[in-house]
Amino acid sequence: xxxxxxxxxxxxxxxxxxxxxxxxxxxxxxxxxxxxxxxxxxxxxxxxxxxxxxxxxxxxxxxxxxxxxxxxxxxxxxxxxxxxxxxxxxxxxxxxxxxxxxxxxxxxxxxxxxxxxxxxxxxxxxxxxxxxxxxxxxxxxxxxxxxxxxxxxxxxxxxxxxxxxxxxxxxxxxxxxxxxxxxxxxxxxxxxxxxxxxxxxxxxxxxxxxxxxxxxxxxxxxxxxxxxxxxxxxxxxxxxxxxx
Amino acid sequence: xxxxxxxxxxxxxxxxxxxxxxxxxxxxxxxxxxxxxxxxxxxxxxxxxxxxxxxxxxxxxxxxxxxxxxxxxxxxxxxxxxxxxxxxxxxxxxxxxxxxxxxxxxxxxxxxxxxxxxxxxxxxxxxxxxxxxxxxxxxxxxxxxxxxxxxxxxxxxxxxxxxxxxxxxxxxxxxxxxxxxxxxxxxxxxxxxxxxxxxxxxxxxxxxxxxxxxxxxxxxxxxxxxxxxxxxxxxxxxxxxxxxxxxxxxxxxxxxxxxxxxxxxxxxxxxxxxxxxxxxxxxxxxxxxxxxxxxxxxxxxxxxxxxxxxxxxxxxxxxxxxxxxxxxxxxxxxxxxxxxxxxxxxxxxxxxxxxxxxxx
Numbered sequence: 001x002x003x004x005x006x007x008x009x010x011x012x013x014x015x016x017x018x019x020x021x022x023x024x025x026x027x028x029x030x031x032x033x034x035x036x037x038x039x040x041x042x043x044x045x046x047x048x049x050x051x052x053x054x055x056x057x058x059x060x061x062x063x064x065x066x067x068x069x070x071x072x073x074x075x076x077x078x079x080x081x082x083x084x085x086x087x088x089x090x091x092x093x094x095x096x097x098x099x100x101x102x103x104x105x106x107x108x109x110x111x112x113x114x115x116x117x118x119x120x121x122x123x124x125x126x127x128x129x130x131x132x133x134x135x136x137x138x139x140x141x142x143x144x145x146x147x148x149x150x151x152x153x154x155x156x157x158x159x160x161x162x163x164x165x166x167x168x169x170x171x172x173x174x175x176x177x178x179x180x181x182x183x184x185x186x187x188x189x190x191x192x193x194x195x196x197x198x199x200x201x202x203x204x205x206x207x208x209x210x211x212x213x214x215x216x217x218x219x220x221x222x223x224x225x226x227x228x229x230x231x232x233x234x235x236x237x238x239x240x241x242x243x244x
Numbered sequence: 245x246x247x248x249x250x251x252x253x254x255x256x257x258x259x260x261x262x263x264x265x266x267x268x269x270x271x272x273x274x275x276x277x278x279x280x281x282x283x284x285x286x287x288x289x290x291x292x293x294x295x296x297x298x299x300x301x302x303x304x305x306x307x308x309x310x311x312x313x314x315x316x317x318x319x320x321x322x323x324x325x326x327x328x329x330x331x332x333x334x335x336x337x338x339x340x341x342x343x344x345x346x347x348x349x350x351x352x353x354x355x356x357x358x359x360x361x362x363x364x365x366x367x368x369x370x371x372x373x374x375x376x377x378x379x380x381x382x383x384x385x386x387x388x389x390x391x392x393x394x395x396x397x398x399x400x401x402x403x404x405x406x407x408x409x410x411x412x413x414x415x416x417x418x419x420x421x422x423x424x425x426x427x428x429x430x431x432x433x434x435x436x437x438x439x440x441x442x443x444x445x446x447x448x449x450x451x452x453x454x455x456x457x458x459x460x461x462x463x464x465x466x467x468x469x470x471x472x473x474x475x476x477x478x479x480x481x482x483x484x485x486x487x488x489x490x491x492x493x494x495x496x497x498x499x500x501x502x503x504x505x506x507x508x509x510x511x512x513x514x515x516x517x518x519x520x521x522x523x524x525x526x527x528x529x530x531x532x533x534x535x536x537x538x539x540x541x542x543x544x545x546x547x548x549x550x551x552x553x554x555x556x557x558x559x560x561x562x563x564x565x566x567x568x569x570x571x572x573x574x575x576x577x578x579x580x581x582x583x584x585x586x587x588x589x590x591x592x593x594x595x596x597x598x599x600x601x602x603x604x
Contacts, residue, residue, distance in 0.1 A: 020389075024416070090380070111390045114398035
């Protein structure tokens, strides 16, 4: 791991109550060229994030006064979609799933390998950068299909029946990946890789659940989808016009 | 563990079924006794009627009484004897009372069984839950210094650091190792203490000597952290306690005081002792971060780590004060904590029974 990020250095917030670990993590991130802020507690983290902006939060789960999961849930509820990488002493699959359900982007169990940590940080930032740059122009920021209108920058949508929807970060990203190549088949593995990164989830079933959620939001009849089509055994195909 | 639980639950179910059965028996027997008495009365009525028929047929009263002795004959009329009816009623009442008392006793006994079994079940579930909690906390406590160690080592491997840059990393690693060692010792101590597997050899011992021994061990660290330890414990104050445990208790409280003073950038820890009634009290007062006055009991619970000041964290094992309290309990002494509030410093007071006067 050597490359310094190409654009303006990304700003990261490290939330960790153990001073040694916090110092080690922060020093290494700074050595990679990132700008790093550190707080030692969940309440301070929320306060900081309400005031300032950053590209990624490295969030410990066990924290004094307010735990990391609550911090992440609160952030998402307040509409803050800043990516979160959980660091935690608990590494069993159940805890992993809790972390991702709370709105986290990735999950790393302590003790972790420095190299892997830095790779994951970069992967999250890259995915995020891709999402933002591919939603930058007015043409790519808004997607219209079947009477639905999705605003990728605001994570908001208005569906065909006039109901306004708040999209989660993952829903928006999946939609973005699918809408980049309308009509083409996108495999589940592709979606996993582009939206979550490699081995975060135990199965591709997760992708299916997200597609179901998108259908519920944007299909007139979610049981008979016209836009989010399943290609059996492969993945999904997105149609702008809708299947006749 | 699991089969025991199955047995326990089966036993509980059996007892509950027994309760229902006994209750049903009671009601059934009562009804049976009532019906039987009514039948006996009816039977007696028939006897009286039969006697009347015999009298009407001209059988002499004496002969009738030979066949039907329980009938009263007044002239030519056969009548029921009140004593017979009363006897039947008395029999019924005594049977009923017997059944009620007996089944009541059985129900009580079964009820006690239910209470005992369900209490055991609940206690066991609680122990299991506490063990899970303990394991989760212990693994968390270990993984943090482990992660920090690994991070420091990998940083040194990955980046070419100058000796000056390596120094803080090495210090951090040594501190992490020390933390893990303390953790192991304390976990072992606390488990042994909890199981009561520690034997205290209580004997008269000089408190002042113990204090200067422990203070000596911590002097280097306190000087580094710009903390003055002022110990004013006169020699000759003899407590009746186990010397090992006295050392551990004083050491844990002193380390606690140092950890409380270090975040405020230095200060003083004062130790003083005095005789109060039949006890000797040792006070350890610090000018550190303090705690909320209402937390003075919470402080001594296992894995309780109070984070004074909200933001800064105190790196403890969460076991030190738990061990202190448990040791003092087992030694027949006591410990208490006082603070005026966050940022106000704290005072811990240990009290041991005074050593008995030597037998001449």
